[in-house]
Amino acid sequence: MESIWKKTAALPQFPTLEESVHTDVLIIGGGLSGLLTAYLLKEAGIRCLLVEAGRICSGTTHNTTAKITSQHGLIYHKLLRQGGRERAAAYLSANQQALAEYRRLAEGIDCAFTQADNVVYSLDDREKVLREAEALAELGFSAEYTEQTGLPFAVAAALRFPQQAHFQPLQFAAGIAQHLRIYENTPVHGIKLGQGSMTADCGRVKISAENIIIATHFPFINRRGGYFLKMYQMRSYLLALKNAAPVDAMYVDEADDGLTFRNYGDMLLFGGGGHRTGKQGMAWDELEAIARGWYPQLEVAARWANQDCITLDRIPYIGRYSPATPQLFVATGYNCWGISNSMAAALLLRDLLLGRENAAAQLFDPARSILKPQLLVNAAESTLNLLTPTTRRCPHLGCALKWNEAEQSWDCPCHGSRFTKAGKLINNPANHDWYKAPRA
Ligand SMILES: Cc1cc2nc3c(=O)[nH]c(=O)nc-3n(C[C@H](O)[C@H](O)[C@H](O)COP(=O)(O)OP(=O)(O)OC[C@H]3O[C@@H](n4cnc5c(N)ncnc54)[C@H](O)[C@@H]3O)c2cc1C
Structure with missing residues (x-):
């Protein structure tokens, strides 16, 4: 059940923390959220260290599909109507900026970074796609409405975002991580909160820090922030297929349980079957049977599954962990779009720590209303x-x-x-x- 990323990348190894230390910023969690935040903080001259419970990228990141796009389903119409123009524009701009940052960082890293359009389609709801196209036009973004795709089945309508990207996420992470101060096999069991400095308990050793960022996918402190009320997890299944026709863009169904497609080398990455973790849904055998209908000669090179945190309003929680903990930060709730959103998180957390303005701060604020x-x-x-x-x-x-x-x-x-x-x-x-x- 190893992902194609694990099969085709080697990650650097880091030591275990053996003695108690102090740092300005402690980052807990070595997935893309933690690594990118550490990288941008280091670039900004902030002293930080990152601790990871196991090996870096051993969580959600190593099982992703690794599309980098600001098109996260059909969200802009909903954001515009329910949240207003400012929030919708902030979401779009934060994720387009994230894409640009990936482009910048990937320049020096051998990670199969490839520009590709992203397409979201609907099997049965043309109106919904039209509404999304109108919302994007209102935001000044030119997405192409179409009823023709390069997929082996008909769709009702689709919307194409130009010049998005995909990559090999673990090769990218390896390139980023080599510049950072990281301790692996160093789990944090709890945090002693206080005014001024806080202390992370890693068992035998402790880390005191002015600021702590929790980037552990699902946050582990229950008595603040109410994340256990605000999030659940959704699970999906993926296959890397040989002898299947490549696609001309990255594709995803707007429905949560729909299909997803992208190329990687000579393989087609194909998946779907999203469902709440703990519930029943489609898994590998059903997906393989669907794919075999289009590509009878296919060979399965890898199969894996993954899950991500889903928020109440489908917008991530990035910022102060709770109003009562001004120096404790969080980045979570990416709704299966955490490649671009983890970069948006890193940019926002850097700005918050530097005391800079960031147009997405309010949108992502974890303290926003939970009445959904x-x-x-x-x-x-x-x-x-x-x-x-x-x-x-x-x-x-x-x-x-x-x-x-x-x-x-x-x-x-x-x-x-x-x-x-x-x-x-x-x-x-x-x-x-x-x-x-x-x-x-
Ligand atoms: C099927 C699927 C496909 C996806 N495809 C895409 C895609 O194409 N594009 C996209 O944008 N997004 C995609 N996503 C989402 C994206 O992969 C994730 O949102 C993102 O990888 C999350 O990264 P993270 O760093 O927040 O979490 P993780 O990668 O899970 O990292 C958290 C890390 O924290 C560590 N940790 C946990 N607890 C502790 C502790 N107490 N002490 C120390 N360390 C700890 C863990 O070991 C882990 O390494 C997909 C999600 C799914 C489910």
Whole structure:
């Protein structure tokens, strides 16, 4: 189940932190969010260090599809109508700026960075695509409306963003990480909050810091910020296919459970089946059967799965962890678009630490209103799973775990923690194993 990225990249290794230290900024988590933030802070002359629980990029980042685009489904119409022009423009500009920063940083890194258009299509809702095209025109962005695509099936309508990009994310991360002060196999178990300096507890050693950035995918401090109320996780499945026709652009269905396509070398990366972690959906076998209908000669070179945090309003949480913790920051909730959004996060966090203005600060502020319909869905899901009688419970907040047949894992529908059959932790927010061996 190794991703094509892991099969085709070698990441540098870093030492474990062996003695307590002090730093100006501590970054917790060595995925793209943490690495990019550390890189931009270092460029800005800020002294920082990054700690990673395992090896860098061992979380969501190594299982991504690695498209770099500001087109995240059909979001601009909704953003414009519900949030207003300023917010919609801030989202677009933050992600276009992120794309430009990737272009700048990738120049010196051998990471298969390739310019490509991105296309979002709808199978059945032409009106929705037209509305999105109008919203983008209102924002001054020229996206091309079309009913023809290079896909092997018909669509109702599609919208094309020009000059976006894709890359090999781990080769890119390796190029970035080599410049940074990183400690691997150094998990943070908790943070002692205080005025002035804070202390991160890494077991035998402690790290004191003026500012701490939590870039752990799902944040691990429950008593501040209410992230366990504000987010759930969505899981999807991916295949790297040989002997399948390449696509002329990156493609994705606007529906959460739809399909995704991009090229990588001589392979087609194909996936889909998005569903709330802990629920049932399409997995590899179904996806392979669909692809085989178009490409009978295909060979599967790799298959893997991934999950990401979904927020109440589908906008990331980037900024101060909570109003009561002004020196504790967070970058999370990327809604399956965390390649560009993690760069947007790094840019915003750098500006916040430097006291600079950033047009996306308000949009991404984690303290914004939580009064959204998704809050009720999350609350209902948690209540149902807390009340489900079973001995297999998630150590995060006690929800009933559900068996994932495709991946042979125990998954939590409340917040997306996952465990092996034997109870070993695979995905956070739980931060330790669920030891009880399941009955056969
Ligand atoms: C199927 C799928 C496809 C996707 N494709 C795309 C795409 O094409 N384009 C796009 O923009 N986005 C995509 N995304 C989203 C994107 O991959 C993620 O949002 C992004 O990789 C998240 O990076 P991160 O650094 O925030 O998290 P992670 O990569 O998960 O990094 C967090 C790190 O923190 C570490 N950590 C956790 N707890 C601790 C602790 N207590 N102490 C120390 N370290 C800790 C973890 O080990 C991990 O390495 C996709 C998501 C999915 C689910």
